[in-house]
Amino acid sequence: MPPEDEKPGSASQGGSKSQQKPSSKKSERKNQRRGGGGEEEKPEDFIDPETPNGEKKKLSPVMAKQYSPSTVEKAWYAWWEKSNFFRADADSKKPPFVIVLPPPNVTGALHIGHGLTASIEDLIIRWRRMSGYNTLWVPGMDHAGIATQVVVEKKIMRERKQTRHDVGREAFVNECFTMDEKRSKAVTEAFVRLYKEGLIYRDHRLVNWDCVLRTAISDIEACEVDYKDIKERTLLKVPGYQDPVEFGVLTSFAYPLEGELGEIVVATTRVETMLGDTAIAIHPEDKRYSHLHGKFAIHPFHGRKLPIICDAILVDPEFGTGAVKITPAHDPNDFDVGKRHCLEFINILTDDGMINSNGGSNFEGMPRFEARLAVVEALKEKGLYRGAQNNEMRLGICSRTNDVVEPMIKPQWYVNCQSMAKEALDAVMDENNRKMEIIPKQYAQEWKRWLENIRDWCISRQLWWGHRIPAWYVILEDDQLKEIGAYNDHWVVGRNEKEALSEALGKFQEKKFHIEQDPDVLDTWFSSGLFPLSVLGWPDSTADFNAFYPTSVLETGHDILFFWVARMVMLGMKLGGDVPFRKVYLHPMIRDAHGRKMSKSLGNVIDPLEVINGVSLEGLHKRLEEGNLDRSELIIAKEGQLKDFPNGIAECGADALRFALISYTAQSDKINLDIQRVVGYRQWCNKLWNAIRFAMNKLGDDYCPPVNIEVQQMPFSCKWILSVLNKAISKTVSSLEAYEFSDAASAVYSWWQFQLCDVFIEVIKPYFSAESKFDDWRKASKDALWVCLDTGLRLLHPFMPFVTEELWQRLPQVAGSCNRRESIMISEYPSVVDAWTNEPVEREMELIESIVKSIRSLRSMMPPNERNERRPAYVMCHVDIVSDTIRRYELEISTLASLSSLKVLNENDAAPAGCSVSIVNEQISVYLQLQGNLNAEAEREKLWKKREELQKQHDNLEQKMSSSGYKEKVPQNIHEDNLKKLNKLLQELSIIDEADRKLIDTGNGEN
Structure with missing residues (x-):
C-alpha cells in the first residue's frame, strides 16, 4: 500500500516536525524569489490560468501547495491531440509498434476492466513511442450483438412498454447504432471469400437456443x-x-x-x-x-x-x-x-x-x-x-x-475451423517456426487445448442488431415450399444484392424467381475477429495495412482467449496472410475487494470515471437507478454499495487509478481491487508534487541545468542517487520488455519513494545551508537533483502521464538546448548511463541505511513526546575499515537519523552511559542517548529477546548442517553460504553478549 500523504522531510523519514517549519526569514526569501518582495502570497498565484481548448496548458506562476487531480489532468490531453503527438506516420522510417484496442461494446457502460485494458495499453504505447517507435494505437467499438439488443429491448420496454416486435426491425436498429461502413465492408468480404473457399456452409444442427431472445447462442462463451x-x-x-x-x-x-x-x-x-x-x-x-x-x-x-x-x-x-x-x-x-x-x-x-x-x-x-x-x-x-x-x-x-x-435443431451458418485452427495452433506451439507468443506462458496450454478440440463455429444469430448475413435465398416460382431456407441449395452469397442476383441468374438460368436476404445477423465475434484487419483498411491494400500489419501486441483479458483471440488469429492468417499480432498479453480479471465477480445486481461494478472524478454514495445509487435492474435487484445492489462505499469514492484522478491497476497485474489471474489502494496512490502523487516543490525552491529561479554532469566530481550522495537511478531504469525497462508491468511499476515507485524522497532529498538538505564549506556540494546536488527529476519523470511518464507532464513542464530547461522536446510524451525514454553505475558507493549507502534504520527503531520505542527530538548517538564498530567508512558519512547518518551528534567508537571503548542499544550486524551496534536515567534491565530484556531469536536461527542452521547426508546432498556453494551465515550469527551473538555485559557495568555504575 502506498504511504499516507507525506512531504519530503516529514517526521516519518526521521526528521523532526519542528525542524521542518519554515522561519519567517525563509518565507520572506520565498516571496522574493516569486517576485513578490516581502509581500504576502497571493491566492491567484497558485491558480492555473484558463487554457483555450487544444492549446498548451497555462500553468500558475507558483505551484499549488497540494496536488489536485482534476486541476493537474485538465487541458493536457486536448493539447497532446491537437499537437498530433499520438499520430502515427505510415511513411515513417522508425520501426512500427501497433496495438489494437479490444473494442468495448456499444452498451455504453464503462467498467473497471476497460480501465485496466486502457491503462496497460497506453503504458505500452507511451513507452514505445518514447523509445523511438512509430506507434499506432487503434481504438474500436464492438456492436456486441446480444448484449446491445438486450439493453435496447429493456430500455424500450421500460420507457414505452413495447417489445422489439412491436417497434419493428428498422426502427429498432435505429434505436441502437449504425454499423461502421469500413467494418461492414470487411465483414462482407470475409464472409464471401470464406464461402467461396467452402469454409462457410449452412446446415441443420443442434444449437443452444434462447427462447427469450429467440436466437442461437454459443455454448462455449462465458459471456453468453x-x-x-x-x-x-x-x-x-x-x-x-x-x-x-x-x-x-x-x-x-x-x-x-x-x-x-x-x-x-x-x-x-x-x-x-x-x-x-x-x-x-x-x-x-x-x-x-x-x-x-x-x-x-x-x-x-x-x-x-x-x-x-x-x-x-x-x-x-x-x-x-x-x-x-x-x-x-x-x-x-x-x-x-x-x-x-x-x-x-x-x-x-x-x-x-x-x-x-x-x-x-x-x-x-x-x-x-x-x-x-x-x-x-x-x-x-x-x-x-x-x-x-x-x-x-x-x-x-x-x-x-x-x-x-x-x-x-436449427438451420445455421457455420465456419469450418479445422484447417485454420491447425495453422493458429502451430503459430504458437511450433518451436521451429513460432510466429506468435502468448504471455503469461501458461495460457499456451489452454490455447492448445481449445484448438486441438475445436468444433465448427456457428456464426449466425437470429437477432436484429448486428452485421446482416450477405446471403440471399432464391425463391423459385415453381417451388413447392416458399419459406426462406426450405431448400438448402437455394442460397447464394454476394457482396451486395446485385451480385447475389447475378449469382442466382447463373444458378437458375431459365427459371423465374425472386431473392430475399437472410434476416439473420452474424455472431459479433465474427466481425470482432476481423478487427486487426478491418481497422487498418482491409480488404483494400491501404498504406496503413501495408505499414502496420501484423500488429505488435494484443492486450486483453484471458477470459476471451478462445472466443476472440483465437478467432482473430485464424481469420488473420487466412485472410491477411500472417498472424494479426506477434505477442498476446493476457491480463487478470478484476474482482471486488472481497474476491467476488463484479455484477450490477451486487452493486459492486465500478465505473472508472467514478474513481477518477469521485462520487458520493447518492451518486452511486443514482447510477443503479438509471440502469435496467428490477426492484429486488436494485435493493440488493444499493445495500452492497452502502457496505463497500459508505462515504462514496474519493476523487483519485486518472494517474492514481492507472498506477494502481498496473501494480495489481502481478496478482495471478484475478485482481481483488481495493479502492483504498487507489486512494493511496493518489496520496503518493502528492509526494511527487512536494518533491518538485522542494526542488524548485532549492534550485531557484536563476538555476541553469548543465548540458553534461561529471559524476566522479560529485559528493557521495549524488553519486549514489544516480547509481540507483541507473538500476531503476534497467529494472523498469527489462520488466516492460518482459511484460511484467507490476515489477516495472514497483521499480519506478521504489526509486521515487524510498531512494529519492526518503533518502536523497533528506540527505542533501544540509548542503543548502549558508555555510561556505557546502558551496561545491550545493552546486553538484542541484545538478544531480535536476537530472534525477528530469529522468525520473520521464521514467514514470508512461505510468502517470498527466502529473509527470505538468511537473516536467515546470522544470528549468538547459540554456540554449535544442534537444528538449515540446512534451514529455515525445521525449526520450531513459536508458542506462554506464558512467553513473557505482557499486562501492551503493554498498556504503546500504551500510548507512542499516545504521539509520537501527537508530530509528530505537527512537520508535521511546515515549511519543520524545521521538522527534534530536539527540546524540554512538556507533560501536569492531572493524577499523568499517569505522573509517562510518566516520566519512557522519553528516549523512546524522541527517537521516535526526541526530544532534554522532560518535564512532571502537570495540575497546566503554559503552556510553544512558543509552538504548541495537545490534546492526556482526560488526556494528548503535547506541541512542536517552533522557533521564537508563532502565538497564529494560534494555537488557530487549537484547535478550534479540539473542533468543538469533540463537534459534543458529541452532536450526547448525542442526541442518549436522544432519545425516548433508555434506553429500548439499552443493558446495550452498554449504559455503551456510558456513558464512553460521559465523555471522555467532558474531552477532557475541556482540549481544558484549553489549549485555556493558549494560550490567552501566547499571552497576549507576547503582
Whole structure:
C-alpha cells in the first residue's frame, strides 16, 4: 500500500516536525524569489490560468501547495491531440509498434476492466513511442450483438412498454447504432471469400437456443452462457414464468412395448422432451434387453413407433435402467445418436419456447416448463409414471436474459475451423517456426487445448442488431415450399444484392424467381475477429495495412482467449496472410475487494470515471437507478454499495487509478481491487508534487541545468542517487520488455519513494545551508537533483502521464538546448548511463541505511513526546575499515537519523552511559542517548529477546548442517553460504553478549 500523504522531510523519514517549519526569514526569501518582495502570497498565484481548448496548458506562476487531480489532468490531453503527438506516420522510417484496442461494446457502460485494458495499453504505447517507435494505437467499438439488443429491448420496454416486435426491425436498429461502413465492408468480404473457399456452409444442427431472445447462442462463451451446477431438487426463477421451475429431478416413466412384450423404463431430467422422442437406446451386450433387439415401443400420446436401437457409445448398462430415451432434436448426445442411426428429428418447440403441433394437440401452445408438469400428469393418468428422485445436473443459463438454454435443431451458418485452427495452433506451439507468443506462458496450454478440440463455429444469430448475413435465398416460382431456407441449395452469397442476383441468374438460368436476404445477423465475434484487419483498411491494400500489419501486441483479458483471440488469429492468417499480432498479453480479471465477480445486481461494478472524478454514495445509487435492474435487484445492489462505499469514492484522478491497476497485474489471474489502494496512490502523487516543490525552491529561479554532469566530481550522495537511478531504469525497462508491468511499476515507485524522497532529498538538505564549506556540494546536488527529476519523470511518464507532464513542464530547461522536446510524451525514454553505475558507493549507502534504520527503531520505542527530538548517538564498530567508512558519512547518518551528534567508537571503548542499544550486524551496534536515567534491565530484556531469536536461527542452521547426508546432498556453494551465515550469527551473538555485559557495568555504575 502506498504511504499516507507525506512531504519530503516529514517526521516519518526521521526528521523532526519542528525542524521542518519554515522561519519567517525563509518565507520572506520565498516571496522574493516569486517576485513578490516581502509581500504576502497571493491566492491567484497558485491558480492555473484558463487554457483555450487544444492549446498548451497555462500553468500558475507558483505551484499549488497540494496536488489536485482534476486541476493537474485538465487541458493536457486536448493539447497532446491537437499537437498530433499520438499520430502515427505510415511513411515513417522508425520501426512500427501497433496495438489494437479490444473494442468495448456499444452498451455504453464503462467498467473497471476497460480501465485496466486502457491503462496497460497506453503504458505500452507511451513507452514505445518514447523509445523511438512509430506507434499506432487503434481504438474500436464492438456492436456486441446480444448484449446491445438486450439493453435496447429493456430500455424500450421500460420507457414505452413495447417489445422489439412491436417497434419493428428498422426502427429498432435505429434505436441502437449504425454499423461502421469500413467494418461492414470487411465483414462482407470475409464472409464471401470464406464461402467461396467452402469454409462457410449452412446446415441443420443442434444449437443452444434462447427462447427469450429467440436466437442461437454459443455454448462455449462465458459471456453468453453460464453453467449452474445443481445438486438436488431446486426451484429457479425463469423469465416468463410466474412460479419457480423445478430442476435437479430425474423422472422415470415407462414406454409400452409393441406386441404386448411389456414395458421399458427410461428416466430424464427434461420429461417434456419425451414428446419428441424417436427411439430408445440400449447397450448391445445388455442381456436384459437382448429379446428387444429390432423391436419397437409405442409413444403413449402419439402412437408413434419408437425403434429399440443398440448403441454402445451412448448407453452405460450400469446406469439407471440401462435404457435411454432418444430425443435427437433436443439433446446433443441424442443428436449424435440420431445421426448414427438415421433417426427422425422432431422439433417440439416454437422459437419462443412453446410446445408446437409436433408435441400433440393436448400440449400444443403450452410453455415448455408448464408442459413438463402436464406431461407428468398425463403419464400418471396412463399408469406410466414410475417416480422421481434428486439428480445432479448442469444447467445452461443465458447470462444476458437468465433464460434456461434449450438445445434445438436449427438451420445455421457455420465456419469450418479445422484447417485454420491447425495453422493458429502451430503459430504458437511450433518451436521451429513460432510466429506468435502468448504471455503469461501458461495460457499456451489452454490455447492448445481449445484448438486441438475445436468444433465448427456457428456464426449466425437470429437477432436484429448486428452485421446482416450477405446471403440471399432464391425463391423459385415453381417451388413447392416458399419459406426462406426450405431448400438448402437455394442460397447464394454476394457482396451486395446485385451480385447475389447475378449469382442466382447463373444458378437458375431459365427459371423465374425472386431473392430475399437472410434476416439473420452474424455472431459479433465474427466481425470482432476481423478487427486487426478491418481497422487498418482491409480488404483494400491501404498504406496503413501495408505499414502496420501484423500488429505488435494484443492486450486483453484471458477470459476471451478462445472466443476472440483465437478467432482473430485464424481469420488473420487466412485472410491477411500472417498472424494479426506477434505477442498476446493476457491480463487478470478484476474482482471486488472481497474476491467476488463484479455484477450490477451486487452493486459492486465500478465505473472508472467514478474513481477518477469521485462520487458520493447518492451518486452511486443514482447510477443503479438509471440502469435496467428490477426492484429486488436494485435493493440488493444499493445495500452492497452502502457496505463497500459508505462515504462514496474519493476523487483519485486518472494517474492514481492507472498506477494502481498496473501494480495489481502481478496478482495471478484475478485482481481483488481495493479502492483504498487507489486512494493511496493518489496520496503518493502528492509526494511527487512536494518533491518538485522542494526542488524548485532549492534550485531557484536563476538555476541553469548543465548540458553534461561529471559524476566522479560529485559528493557521495549524488553519486549514489544516480547509481540507483541507473538500476531503476534497467529494472523498469527489462520488466516492460518482459511484460511484467507490476515489477516495472514497483521499480519506478521504489526509486521515487524510498531512494529519492526518503533518502536523497533528506540527505542533501544540509548542503543548502549558508555555510561556505557546502558551496561545491550545493552546486553538484542541484545538478544531480535536476537530472534525477528530469529522468525520473520521464521514467514514470508512461505510468502517470498527466502529473509527470505538468511537473516536467515546470522544470528549468538547459540554456540554449535544442534537444528538449515540446512534451514529455515525445521525449526520450531513459536508458542506462554506464558512467553513473557505482557499486562501492551503493554498498556504503546500504551500510548507512542499516545504521539509520537501527537508530530509528530505537527512537520508535521511546515515549511519543520524545521521538522527534534530536539527540546524540554512538556507533560501536569492531572493524577499523568499517569505522573509517562510518566516520566519512557522519553528516549523512546524522541527517537521516535526526541526530544532534554522532560518535564512532571502537570495540575497546566503554559503552556510553544512558543509552538504548541495537545490534546492526556482526560488526556494528548503535547506541541512542536517552533522557533521564537508563532502565538497564529494560534494555537488557530487549537484547535478550534479540539473542533468543538469533540463537534459534543458529541452532536450526547448525542442526541442518549436522544432519545425516548433508555434506553429500548439499552443493558446495550452498554449504559455503551456510558456513558464512553460521559465523555471522555467532558474531552477532557475541556482540549481544558484549553489549549485555556493558549494560550490567552501566547499571552497576549507576547503582
